[in-house]
Amino acid sequence: GAVVSQHPSWVICKSGTSVKIECRSLDFQATTMFWYRQFPKQSLMLMATSNEGSKATYEQGVEKDKFLINHASLTLSTLTVTSAHPEDSSFYICSATPDRANYGYTFGSGTRLTVV
Amino acid sequence: QKEVEQNSGPLSVPEGAIASLNCTYSDRVSQSFFWYRQYSGKSPELIMSIYSNGDKEDGRFTAQLNKASQYVSLLIRDSQPSDSATYLCAVNRNFNKFYFGSGTKLNVKP
Numbered sequence: 001g002a003v004v005s006q007h008p009s010w011v012i013c014k015s016g017t018s019v020k021i022e023c024r025s026l027d028f029q030a031t032t033m034f035w036y037r038q039f040p041k042q043s044l045m046l047m048a049t050s051n052e053g054s055k056a057t058y059e060q061g062v063e064k065d066k067f068l069i070n071h072a073s074l075t076l077s078t079l080t081v082t083s084a085h086p087e088d089s090s091f092y093i094c095s096a097t098p099d100r101a102n103y104g105y106t107f108g109s110g111t112r113l114t115v116v
Numbered sequence: 117q118k119e120v121e122q123n124s125g126p127l128s129v130p131e132g133a134i135a136s137l138n139c140t141y142s143d144r145v146s147q148s149f150f151w152y153r154q155y156s157g158k159s160p161e162l163i164m165s166i167y168s169n170g171d172k173e174d175g176r177f178t179a180q181l182n183k184a185s186q187y188v189s190l191l192i193r194d195s196q197p198s199d200s201a202t203y204l205c206a207v208n209r210n211f212n213k214f215y216f217g218s219g220t221k222l223n224v225k226p
Contacts, residue, residue, distance in 0.1 A: 034214070043204065043216050043217060043218040043219055044160070044204070044216045046213065046214065046215075049213070091157075093159045093160075095214075104148075104165045104206075105150075105214060107152075107160050107161070109158070110158065110159040112157075
């Protein structure tokens with residue numbers, strides 16, 4: 001159990017365009033999902049907490065107008081990178097858990113974004 | 117001070133040896149602790165969770181937690197080349213936000 005699906009697994013886009021990444025909890029409902037970014041050879045950095053039915057909570061230094069998060073249902077959160085630039089190229093990963101007290105968080109497979 | 121600190125490594129051990137990975141955390145109110153394994157280009161996968169002081173064993177893996185010293189470790193017995201990866205320590209407060217260490221790269225040599 002506790003499967004998190006992320007799509008697409010990789011995407012290449014032109015500078016200035018927008019890219020949407022989907023994160024789904026397949027066998028459980030998730031009122032909260034987390035979005036991380038990981039640059040090469042660096043650790044995971046939390047970008048934002050996605051809350052079902054309400055606004056996302058962004059970490060300090062993360063532009064909320066650039067990284068739009070929508071958590072419209074208990075099984076789906078989306079991250080849209082707007083007006084992407086080469087410096088946004090990174091590995092984006094979402095995570096969620098069916099039971100915060102008894103499970104670790106499960107990660108999606110990640111999305112490799114390359115902006116050219 | 118970082119929330120979670122790990123030695124970046126690489127830690128090299130011969131096949132069959134015990135690999136010992138260490139992690140310290142800064143916030144005493146941290147409640148739950150996790151070890152993740154991440155292969156290059158892949159997302160992390162959960163190996164172990166530990167909530168109470170002492171040892172927790174799962175197959176070849178043993179997690180050790182010492183809250184007084186704010187220290188958590190992972191032992192891998194009978195290390196295999198397939199264990200070669202980056203190991204991330206994660207600390208959770210109030211079962212909510214995770215803080216990750218920068219990871220320790222483990223190389224198991226055949």
